[in-house]
Amino acid sequence: MTVTSMTALMPATAAPARFRHLLAAEWIKIWSLRSTYWVLGAGSLSVIGINANSAYSNADRLSGMPAEPSAPPPGMRGEPLMAFDALHTAFLDPAWQIFMVVACSVGAIAVFGEYTSGLIRTTLTAVPDRRAVILAKAAVVTGVMTVLGAVVATATLLLTQYLLRDHGGVSLADPEALRAVAGSALLAPLCALVGMAIGAVVRHAAGAIVGAILTLLLLPALFQGETYRWVAEIGNAMPLSAWETLSGNHWGEGKYPVTVTEAWVVYAAWAVCAVLVAVEAVRRRDV
Template sequence: MTALALPVTEPRARFRDLLASEWLKLWSLRSTGWSLLLGALVVVAFNAGQAWDHYRYWTSYDAGSRVRFVRDGMALLDAFTGNAGMVLILATASMGAMTVVGEYSSGQIRTTFAAVPARRSVMAAKTCVVAAVMTGFGLVVAGMSFWTSQAILSVHGVGLPISHPGAVRIVVASALLAPVSALAGMALGTLLRGGAATIVSAVVLLLVVPGVISEKRHWSAVLAHLQPQKAWQRLLQIGDWPAPFPWTVGGAWLVYAAWALGAAAVTVFSVQRRDQ
């Protein structure tokens, strides 16, 4: 008698295995480490440069300007500057986009989906890994920027400790700007699947649009306040929001959460019914 061969069923991939796979996939690229290092150096340099500028010309300020600088806690403005924020948004959005676009351009995504047909699980694991890495990156960059800028200003005795009111919020808001931007880049990469188109779209969506929307009218102010860059600026603001239509710190945190969750949902669910 001939024994019947039983079909072999491959075990279903566990989510922790997918996380490990995506983690190894991300760090197997040399560009990952170098991109993070270069981005961190540029961002910290922008912030340190602003603090150095205040340190260098401190003796040329009049007495009233020095008093206002200390009284209004303006040293916190050097902890994370607008230029540094723009660089952080561009760098992290690009890195987030390339984690998806790189696989599509190389064709590796076909192998991945062939090995693990559960596309949503694969993309969810990729999203979790990118969010975790970018959160850690943001914390390091924001923490180093705060420490460096305040250390420079402390030479003249005007640097502020992390316990100063508003300091923790600035560090956390700047740190979380990294994963929010990276997830937005991932969502655009999943939809567009082209490197140039995705980067241009990220620049327009995350940097150009917030810059051109006016806050002088209520409807346009609402649109402006829905942007992550504007939310970040609100979280860094010392005192009241200097615009005709002010908004709350809590509202800015909600914008962060909405963009992160929305971008993650687009990344995870948009691949289910699309061709590879």
């Protein structure tokens, strides 16, 4: 048998997967998990519901108050009633902290879910380039969570301001409102990427959720106060502090305030570092 005939009988080698094929595969994976629908749906409704309830309660309370700030009643000490901040009602800390954990959980599930099911072995056998796999996963998670964050932030603002329309509600065209919506929308993919990094390192459901809470919520609480500048600066470098600046959800400037530019830099730095950690964790550790 000649070399030519032997070559003709050999099976053709499969072409290497292109990056768009990896994107399609990751898109199918993320939506094939029923937990994705439940977690994203429940998290989104929780954020909108908490903020809407706050707006409704404040609208009901303000309906019985004078339109202008008034002095405290005789015999009572204190400052005059302050003007109501309608924008703050759409971006309450508790609601968006819940959303941060939800987004982080989705990112973590996208990684450790493959390890717990054993699918990661099939994936890496088909595509040995682990970096490409994680980058495709990060791209899909970022796209999904960006759209979801934009929908939730916009819906929350519009609904709360509609409820507060008679008490100084703001519109989406307001620069501060637009920045708050953008910052809250991008908070979702940022936390999802952090979740991917935690999931790649921990590879366990409970451990990933605990890691998300520790990283996103408890660490900022440890670095509060203005006695020492280095403590305040570490706190300012946390995603929660950056989001509070972008959404206007903070009280007073303090000695070491976070500027809007610094807040965007924090967002970008955390996103890049999270992707690098996820890539290196998957590349260096065996399945």
